[in-house]
Amino acid sequence: MTFEEALAVFVGRHVEVLQPNQFIQGTLVSSSGGILAVDTVSTNYIPTTQRVNISTGSVALVRILPQ
Template sequence: MNFLEALNTFVGRMTEVVQPGQFLQGRLISASNGLVTVQLVSSNYIPTTQEVTAISDNITFVRILP
């Protein structure tokens, strides 16, 4: 099992994804084909929900929230 296969078992859970210079927090939508998609939580900085796709090679840390 590789990183994306393991991450794909947590689809639908709240996650934190860290890349150099970027922090994403939201619901994990998918993890496959070298891409990780997260639906960001809305906040004062982001008034509506948005889906962001990150290249898995650029990800330095992922935390699955309870």
């Protein structure tokens, strides 16, 4: 099982994604082809809600939040 396949089980869940240079919170929309798509929540880092595509190679940690 690949990293993307493991995360695909959690599509629709709230997640926190940590990269070396940023922290992203939102809802996991998809996980395939080496890309995670997350609909972000508004934070100080990203002032408006938007979809962010994240390369799995740059991900240090993904935390799946309780529902």
